[in-house]
Amino acid sequence: MKCKYCGYNIGLEDERCPHCGNINDEAAKHIADMKQYQEDYEQTKEAVITKTTRFNNRTSRAVIIAIMAAVAAVMLIITGRYSDIESREKIKKEKVAKEVEKNRENVTATLKEMEEHREYLAMSYYILNHQLRGDEHYSDYSRVFTAAISYRSIYDDILNIVDGYKGYEEEGPKEWCDNIAIYISDWNSYVGGEFWDDSPESSMHAGEHGAFLSDAKKATQDMVQVYFDLSDEQAASMWTMGRDEISGMLYEKCRDLYPEVNGGEE
Amino acid sequence: MKNKKKKPDPVVMLLDFVIVVMIFVLIAVGFRLYFYVHLTTRSMKFSQDASRMSFDLSRDDYAALIEGKYMNTFNGNNDAKSYHVLADYVEALSQYKIFSKKGYDEKALEQKTKMDRSRKEMGDLSVFADKADVMFGN
Known part of the structure; x- marks a missing residue:
């Protein structure tokens, strides 16, 4: 622009003309405008920064909270699944079933070997560990499994009498004898298959299974006979006796045979 | 340079408080989860x-x-x-x-x-x- 007094070229921001020294009216307005613009710019910048920062702060926190809430929700769902005893049992059974399925050949071979070697105790724990009782692949083993479990239950009760173990409910020889009597009196029904109306030709009683069942019964009879000092006749007849009768006979013997264990009991 | 003391954002303060609470919630839920998973894993093995x-x-x-x-x-x-x-x-x-x-x-x-x-x-x-x-x- 030019000075209106001398025509000299001056800048818009020059307050006075550098040539004639007169005041440049345009400059004052320009400077005031620039100041205003600068202030407006600063205010806008400040507002943008403030709003952006606030937005970022809020958003980042909200995202963190959302993630934490999602993680907590997932954990609570899993906890709910695991804390419920039925669910836990289900998970356990599913896991064991998967393992058994994966190792089906080995499991079957082991069972067969245990059956052939008449390993009643080992088999009963193997069944428990691999949850084989409800496994449809081993439905032929149904009575064999019951025999092994019955043998082990009677064995455990005898051990409890011999070693004087009191159990968690302060059981004594009377209760252990009652338990043994239950398994003996139920043997023909549940192991023999009378309760299930088993046909003697059924695959559950055929071949090695049949031989195992017969031997398991004899082994159980021998075990009860020896540990309760029964005569051959008493031992053989216990399978046809009633539950109370068996229990009474065993307890009577037990009191004489294991007096230390029965100390204080009437 | 201006050195204006900024007023704290009440929403951010509230969110910070929620985050602190959530940390405690996560710790509590985590312990609970660990307890039950541990229990289940142990019971699976017999x-x-x-x-x-x-x-x-x-x-x-x-x-x-x-x-x-x-x-x-x-x-x-x-x-x-x-x-x-x-x-x-x-x-x-x-x-x-x-x-x-x-x-x-x-x-x-x-x-x-x-x-x-x-x-x-x-x-x-x-x-x-x-x-x-x-x-x-x-």
């Missing part, structure tokens, strides 16, 4: 450690000792080896009594061999084998 077997023994629960041995064996847990050997001994002893009394000499001898072998391997736990001998009248 196996017992040496301290559990020692506890069974202290209660004269030889049946539990034998159960522990089998479950540990099936689950590949060999940590309580000496207790397994003692369980082998008690099992063989209990069977030996049956076979010898019934006159099944061959089977009795087989169990006796197992007992002798276990005796050699059980170390300090042989005191419990002696106790078992008395209990079973061996």
